[in-house]
Amino acid sequence: MVCLQETKLSKAEGEHFLTYCKGWKGLFVQAMGSDGGIGILWRECEFSVSLVENHQNWLAVKAFSMSLNVHFIGICIYGPTKTKEKQRIWGQITDFLNLQKQGMLILGGDFNSILDVAKKLGGNNCTTQGMVDFRNFIQNSGLMDIYIENGIYTWTNRRRDFLNISERLDRFPISPVWIQDDFSVRAKFLPCSISNHFPIELHIDGHFHNIKTCFKFESMWWKDHNLISQLELWWREAKFGGSISFQIHKKLQYIKLKLKDWNRNVFRNIFYRKYFKCTRAQGA
Incomplete structure (x- = not known):
C-alpha cells in the first residue's frame, strides 16, 4: 500500500x-x-x-x-x-x-x-x-x-x-x-x-492468528531478593529509539522476555515447582 x-x-x-x-x-x-x-x-x-x-x-x-x-x-x-x-x-x-x-x-x-x-x-x-x-x-x-x-x-x-x-x-x-x-x-x-x-x-x-498465552507476573518471584536489581539492570540495558511511549513499550517487551528466560533458567518454572510440591504432598 x-x-x-x-x-x-x-x-x-x-x-x-x-x-x-x-x-x-x-x-x-x-x-x-x-x-x-x-x-x-x-x-x-x-x-x-x-x-x-x-x-x-x-x-x-x-x-x-x-x-x-x-x-x-x-x-x-x-x-x-x-x-x-x-x-x-x-x-x-x-x-x-x-x-x-x-x-x-x-x-x-x-x-x-x-x-x-x-x-x-x-x-x-x-x-x-x-x-x-x-x-x-x-x-x-x-x-x-x-x-x-x-x-x-x-x-x-x-x-x-x-x-x-x-x-x-x-x-x-x-x-x-x-x-x-x-x-x-x-x-x-x-x-x-x-x-x-x-x-x-x-x-x-x-501472523495475528498465532495466539499466545498472556504474560503474567508471578508474585512468587519476589521471594528472590535479587529480582529488583535484575529488573533495574534489564531496564538500563534496553535501549531503543523513537517516541517515549514507543521506548517504554519496547523496554517492557524486553523485560518480559528476560523474565521468561530468568524464570526458566534461574528461578525455575514455578508451575513445575507447584506441580512437584503438590504431587509430593499427595504421595506423603
Whole structure:
C-alpha cells in the first residue's frame, strides 16, 4: 500500500494515472489548484480497501491485508502549514478515531509538524504551540510514533551549510496493538531522487492468528531478593529509539522476555515447582 501527499493532481488526473499501474487501485483527494492533493494506492492481490471518509487534508479507508489476515483503519494525511488549520485537522481526525471500533490503526503522511525541537535542524525556531498541539494529538489518540531505523529528518530544503533546514515532518503513528509478539514493525528511509521528502517504508510482518498465552507476573518471584536489581539492570540495558511511549513499550517487551528466560533458567518454572510440591504432598 502506498500513501501519497502533495500530488498536485485533480481527481481525474489521479484516475488517469492509475491506468498506467496494472494491478493497482487507488483513491484520491483532489488538489486545490497546484497545492495539496493526497492519495492511497494498493495492489488488488494484497489488499481489500474501501473509503470511509475523505477531506481536503486527509483520507481514511478500511483495509484488509491478505498476507497478515487482519483488518485495519488507514489514514493518509497531508498537514496544513498554519497553526489554526492544524488544530482543526487534528480535531477532525481525533473525532473520527473516537467513533471507530477498529483497534488496528495506521496513520501516515506529511504532517507538516514536529514532535520536539530535536526533530529540526537549522532555520527559525518552531512555535511551541504547534509542537504541543501535535504531541497532544498523537498522545490523546493513543498512537505510537514508529522509530525510523536509518535516519532522523524526512524533509530538507536541499541547501548547504548554514542555509540547510531539515525536519522530521513525515511519520507513521500506529496503534500500540500492532506492537505485539506476533508482529514485527519497522520503518526506514528509501532512496530520494528529486523530492525534498524521503520516502518511508513501513514494514509489518507477522501472523495475528498465532495466539499466545498472556504474560503474567508471578508474585512468587519476589521471594528472590535479587529480582529488583535484575529488573533495574534489564531496564538500563534496553535501549531503543523513537517516541517515549514507543521506548517504554519496547523496554517492557524486553523485560518480559528476560523474565521468561530468568524464570526458566534461574528461578525455575514455578508451575513445575507447584506441580512437584503438590504431587509430593499427595504421595506423603
